[in-house]
Amino acid sequence: MTKTSHPLPVEIGLTAAILAVSGAADDTPEPMVLVARPASATSEAALPSGPFDPVAHRTFEIGLRAWVAEQTGVPLGYVEQLYTFGDRGRHAQAGDRDPHVVSVGYLALTRADTKLTQAPEAAFRPWYSFFPWEDWRTGRPEVLDALLPRLTAWAEQEPGAGGPARLSRRERMRLLFGVEGGRFDEDSVLERYEFLYEAGLVPEARRDGRAAPDGVPALGQPMLNDHRRILATAMGRLRAKMKYRPVIFELMPQTFTLTALQRTAEAISGRHLHKQNFRRLVEASAVVESTGEMSRATGGRPAALFRFRREVLQERPAPGLRVGARV
């Protein structure tokens, strides 16, 4: 063990899901992701990514911040490593001869109001355009009407449903999509995407030779290579993290109303939240404090403005918006 071996010509790519919320100040925020290149007739949308140069940069994160700043001008706040994909099968396009790319996925947060200098192609896109089934803010998303029957069909044709060791497709479907009395757990974004991938219902899955089920409806916009998988990981991680770390304030302006905060939490989690309970939760968690100012830009009664209370970091081990199943 701990053998030495010859260096293999493996290239490290750093791929970032850079997330922001547009209009976090007012009450119709939309969660966005920075795409390096929006989809066109000839190419799919892609996340920004760049090679890691171990000579120039001491760590991955330094390398990532460097090329993101250089190429897009977007200042990154919070940055977190997600997962490293070494999966040849998934990257392979027909005809490839194994480029041996290992890609390290990152989640990064920024504010959406930044100007995209130096990157004429780059743009922020609503992340639910890539994952329409994840947006439950105004109730059950419509894609599910097209999606669930196909998943059910796929679940039912399961070959020899296996022992109790593995969950059956049917059971996974119940747990992931909240059908048959299950609950839709909003944090399981990646698991749902992987499930659709296995079922062959996303275009990405058909690149490595799977047959396309006939007449599959558009299930969100596809992305280059593994990029949609990285975005799914980022969304799931952010949804989960929001509950025990005050990351949401990386996406908010300096001051904001409680309704704006709630709308942003809803935009991220993809769920509708209960107003009174959300406010009580915020108050109890002491993550914000009043600035004393008022905003009269809201349309009705003026709203008090709040700011993030940095001191919570010192006071509590896991400060966040602990929205439960119902809040």
Next chain:
Amino acid sequence: MTKTSHPLPVEIGLTAAILAVSGAADDTPEPMVLVARPASATSEAALPSGPFDPVAHRTFEIGLRAWVAEQTGVPLGYVEQLYTFGDRGRHAQAGDRDPHVVSVGYLALTRADTKLTQAPEAAFRPWYSFFPWEDWRTGRPEVLDALLPRLTAWAEQEPGAGGPARLSRRERMRLLFGVEGGRFDEDSVLERYEFLYEAGLVPEARRDGRAAPDGVPALGQPMLNDHRRILATAMGRLRAKMKYRPVIFELMPQTFTLTALQRTAEAISGRHLHKQNFRRLVEASAVVESTGEMSRATGGRPAALFRFRREVLQERPAPGLRVGARV
């Protein structure tokens, strides 16, 4: 963006923290980690690791399982990727000329009763011998007597304590080590190790040129390169995961008493648990079922034997032993 670039000669190493619990059947279990090479006079302890060969193996996990099986004979159950380290500074030994090793850290679980074939050097070692400050099962660990004064001294000589944006050393110390009214959060294994590393109190930190504080006591056994950091990540992840996934049963025999289960949970979390509440918790979560058999090997009254109820996987989205702050 999304530049193509020339492959750089980067070598991918897979390093695994393979965890097990010895004596999980009886009531003095000890959490163990597989070391490829125990410490000797001339070399430090090392986790098993091997190169990733993208030609032979389609994914990292397949590659990992292959060389672990081949080289140690240990059958891996649960496997999870932890983190990818590309950090040159930390790997560098004096005189190195940048080998450009990127190491992907893994957590893997197995049962401790497996024979270590083919690996005469490999052995299971108690993980608290590497992290003595993490073992609070029988109360406050003694190392803290040596540790805390040094940390306090280091915290107090902080240069220009920074604005409220960053936590001060003092505040981090309070949150991580549970001093001054803080709570010791057992999941933050990595954060504590990194804190000690920053303070220059672990031998690993002194490799990249930091000065050794005079007369530092032995703060757990050091490991090669980043290996203790990977082990810290694995321990923290397992402690956290245990609470919402039934991973503990990967470490238990097929049948076990409730006390054995509690002792194993205590061994992992490093905390003493409250007997009645633990049992109620286990019962409420329905993760086990009685086998009807009894064990009279316990010394006192015979204990009922239980087994893992696989069906919980289908019933609840996050089945685990949700031990809280006190249970």
Next chain:
DNA sequence: TCAAAAGTGTTATCCTTACACCCATGT
């Protein structure tokens, strides 16, 4: 005066934590 959004009060229920005592076996 009315629409639109801000903001509050209260209660039932469940979960968490803490308490102390009885039971079945081997020696």
Next chain:
DNA sequence: ACATGGGTGTAAGGATAACACTTTTGA
């Protein structure tokens, strides 16, 4: 009989989730 560990009942307090109503502004 007694030591050893197995196994239970119950109650206080807090968190969660659900309920509907009042207030302040702009148009």
